[in-house]
Amino acid sequence: MAGKRRQFGRVRKLPSGRYQARYVGPDGVLRPAPHTFRTKRDADAWLADVQTEMRRGDWHDPDAGRVAFGDYASTWIAERGLTTRTTELYRSLLRLHLAPAFGAVAVADISPAAVRRWRADRLGAGVGASTVAKAYALLRAVLTTAVQDQVIRRNPCQIKGASTPPTPERPTATVAEVYAIADALQPRYRALVLMAGFLGLRWGELVGLHRRDVDLDGQAVRVRQAVAELTNGQREIKAPKSAAGKRTVAIPAVIVPDLRWHLEHFAEQGAHGRVFVGAKGAIPRRNHFNRLWHKACDKAGVKGLRFHDLRHTGNTLAASTGASTRELMARMGHSTARAALIYQHASAERDRLIADSVSALVSRSRRPSGAREKDHGSEGHAGDTEG
Structure with a gap:
């Protein structure tokens, strides 16, 4: 009696004695299994799995993942609409850290074990933990898109926390230290330090300010843009890092006289005049200012202390006032609450220490006078005995 004709796929026995399975995909192309099978039953089982995937809509073109990672990642970077500075960073990470290991490898062939091995090799070679974390984050982001594009089924980047390495706690300058550094710098940069330390503005935001952005009567600064320095030495005027970065920040009244004096003596004239310019009338460059900064420190x-650490001072002072998370986010220019919560947590810990100290003072003050006298008497008696 003739056997039942197969409804899905084909299986044939090869001269080697192993079995080959083939099927017609949704695209009408006849596709073989990626490997042969020891038994016909194994080949049938594999075809059954493929048929189930097709019925569920989970089928992926096995050839889609054959694209080289280097080509796929380069296209990914080009299509993201990133800023020039971020594009430079990603291309550098791809060229120096990812392409040597994965550039010619098919996206589908990148396994979790290969990713773990790559990361361990990078760290073992002495590459900084922060750089490895950035490269890993880029690899994971590219492969996340590959999953969305149905190029691969699962993202092989599965190392928990690998994209956010522990960073050493940065110092926070005291108010006295902020003023000491400001006084040690050239007068034209004194207001720059005070605004960084007490408003929490970033370098790029500060050197991007124009006169129209500084309202001394209303005691506020409007952050509309930032200056980014590129690796080729060019500078790019761009919007802040996020929509939340465009904001108005209130100026502490105590530094208004300093800012007024700066505008009178160093800022360019006119509403569009730049607030901070170097001695030769150009926008200050970070590397030049860093030399002055280190000497002043x-x-x-x-x-x-780095210049960016002054931002921590401003944010810590703001958090210590009891500002809400939303208020801190608005002042800092953050679209998420993560950073604000960090400063609030630090402020809460300090407040707890203060409360504990107050509690100890109150406890000592409330002890009954008799108990205090008894303690003094017992101490005196012990002293007499020892004498």
Whole structure:
């Protein structure tokens, strides 16, 4: 009696004795299994799985993942609509850290084990943890898109926390240190330091300010743009990092006289005149200013402080006032609550220490006078005995 004709796919026995399975995909192309099978039953089982995937709509073109990772990642970067600075960073990470290991590898062939091995090799070669984390984050983002494009089924980047390495806690300058550094710098940069330390503005936001952005009567600064320095030495005027970055930040009244004096002596004239310019009338460059910054820190006796750390001072002071998470987010220019919560947590810990100290003072003050006298008497008696 003739056997029942197969409804899906074909199986044939090869001269080697192994079995080959083939099927017609949704695209009408006859496709073989990626490997042969020891038994006909194994080949039938594989075809059954493929048929189930097709019925569920889970079928993926097995050839789609054959694209080389380097080509796919380059296209991914080009299509994201990123800023020039971010594009430079991603291309650098791809060229220096990802392409040597995965550039010629098919996207579908990148396995979790290969990713783990790559990361361990990078760290073992002495590459900084922060750089490896950025490269891993880029790899994961590219492969997440590959999953969405149905090029691969699952993202092989599965190392928990690999894209966010632990970072050492940065120092927070005190109010006295901020003023000491400001006084040690050239007068034209004094207001720059005070605004960074007490408003929490970023370098790029500060050097991107124009006169029209600074309202001393209303005691507010409007952040509309930022200046980004590219690796080729060019500078790019761009919008802040996020929509939340466009914001109005209130100026503490105590530094208004300093800002007024700066505008009178160093800022360019006119509403569109730049607030901060170098001695030769150009926008200050970060590398040049850093040399002045380090000299000023040494003169002020402040060690290990970066200019960006002044932002931590401003945010910490704001958090210590009891500002809400939403208020801190608005002042800092963040679209998520993560950073604001960090500063609030630090402020809460400090407040807890203060409360504990107050509690100890109150407890000592409320002890009955008799108990205090008894304690003094017992101490005196013990002393007499020892004498």
